[in-house]
Amino acid sequence: DAGVTQSPTHLIKTRGQHVTLRCSPISGHKSVSWYQQVLGQGPQFIFQYYEKEERGRGNFPDRFSARQFPNYSSELNVNALLLGDSALYLCASSPSDRGRVGANVLTFGAGSRLTVL
Amino acid sequence: DAKTTQPPSMDCAEGRAANLPCNHSTISGNEYVYWYRQIHSQGPQYIIHGLKNNETNEMASLIITEDRKSSTLILPHATLRDTAVYYCIVRAGANNLFFGTGTRLTVIP
Numbered sequence: 001d002a003g004v005t006q007s008p009t010h011l012i013k014t015r016g017q018h019v020t021l022r023c024s025p026i027s028g029h030k031s032v033s034w035y036q037q038v039l040g041q042g043p044q045f046i047f048q049y050y051e052k053e054e055r056g057r058g059n060f061p062d063r064f065s066a067r068q069f070p071n072y073s074s075e076l077n078v079n080a081l082l083l084g085d086s087a088l089y090l091c092a093s094s095p096s097d098r099g100r101v102g103a104n105v106l107t108f109g110a111g112s113r114l115t116v117l
Numbered sequence: 118d119a120k121t122t123q124p125p126s127m128d129c130a131e132g133r134a135a136n137l138p139c140n141h142s143t144i145s146g147n148e149y150v151y152w153y154r155q156i157h158s159q160g161p162q163y164i165i166h167g168l169k170n171n172e173t174n175e176m177a178s179l180i181i182t183e184d185r186k187s188s189t190l191i192l193p194h195a196t197l198r199d200t201a202v203y204y205c206i207v208r209a210g211a212n213n214l215f216f217g218t219g220t221r222l223t224v225i226p
Contacts, residue, residue: 042204042216043161043214048213055212088158092161106161106212106214108161110159
């Protein structure tokens with residue numbers, strides 16, 4: 001089975017531009033989460049979507065938005081890019097929203113590395 | 118979420134057991150302990166999780182103290198491919214994990 005796939009793997013943008021990152025979850029997984037990982041730090045939670053609805057949002061500005069499609073794939077959009085948005089953007093999927101107790105294991109993709117110049 | 122404290126770095130000789138500690142003294146009764154690792158430039162990889170009892174799978178063992186205020190991840194026979202950053206996370210339900218900065222484990226030949 002294919003794991004979580006993300007595209008593009010690498011991209012370079014300039015300040016003020018917009019970027020769209022894409023994620024396909026593991027087949028059968030209905031929940032998708034997005035994380036930002038700045039160099040030298042652990043991943044930080046951005047969004048979680050389940051059944052096309054936003055179920056959680058981290059401490060990120062409104063320039064960050066996301067959506068989930070009927071096939072459970074997801075897009076992360078970032079507007080008006082800043083230099084500080086340069087990071088590895090990770091997508092993770094899981095079977096459900098909260099899952100059975102103790103069963104909330106996330107499977108991560110390899111990430112999309114964004115460089116803002 | 119309960120906060121966790123991990124040493125920033127550890128070394129382990131290849132073939133020996135790697136014991137990675139985690140302190141989570143404010144953990145509440147329904148919170149699980151999860152361990153993930155991240156090999157350089159890859160996405161985090163799930164290792165193991167537990168609530169009260171010790172757990173073992175094909176990758177590692179998780180030892181949780183009786184008061185649940187700390188835990189230890191054990192890699193029984195560390196290999197060079199186990200060199201990674203290891204994250205200890207305490208969370209009840211939901212999918213927004215707080216990773217912290219983790220422990221950088223270096224396995225030495």
